[in-house]
Amino acid sequence: MRKFACLCLTLMLLLAAFPAQASTYTNMRETAIAYMDITFACGCKRTGAGTMVAVNGMLTAGHNLVCHTHNKKVKTCAFYFGYASKSDYYYKYNDSFTYTYYCDFSNGYASKDDIGYIKFPTDVGKRTGWYATSVESDSDLSWEHCHTQGFKNGSRVYDWGVVTVADARQITWTRSSSFQGCCEGGPLYYDYEGLEFPVLVAVYTSYDGATGYARRLTNQIFNDMKQSGVNFN
Secondary structure, eight states: OOOOSOSOOOOOOOOSSOOOOOSSOOSHHHHTEEEEEEEETTSOEEEEEEEEEETTEEEEOGGGTBOTTTOOBEEEEEEEETOSBTTBOSEEEOSOOEEEEOOOOTTSOOSTTOOEEEEOSSOTHHHHOOOEEOOOOHHHHTTOEEEEEEEETTEEEEEEEEOEEOSSSEEEEEOOTTTTTOOSOOEEEEOOTTOSSOEEEEEEEEEETTEEEEEEOOHHHHHHHHHTTOOOO
């Protein structure tokens, strides 16, 4: 697979006036991340997180799209952007969407391909904003400081740390105690001082004790998203 350091530093939409709904989160770094209330075809339910990375596209963990216990697909999902609670959020999307995932849990959970994307039929990102994306080489990722966000017990939590390249598909970092127990699917991203837009490089998927695992964005996933109609322009 061809490597390049910055595949798509996607321009994100920062609207001067978001249609205000939630009093808590109105910053694009938070409104572009959705709390996902998920029901699978097998009847299992879970919560997760997903990040807008295009005007009509979202990245999330694969196990938010297919049940990691029964390998059954998502049946319904409500997306709460800028989530503080189910009665306090910036924007809710609860309509149709299409999706693609790269994992198969028929033989049990495995984290290396635990990633997927969602394409919305409307330009959700015009309301929420979206993150830039970058496909990073091993050398560019090694020892970088990355940030992440997610939801724990219904509240938004944040973490950051120095990441380690585990292999061509995964990176790890040592999670802080406040992030342990956080639902999966949120972004791992660069957010340097002076950086106008956060840049997603991976998706938080799982943990082992204090070690967090994130599935890297790859050329294949990025190209699949474009070919399926996700609009990065």
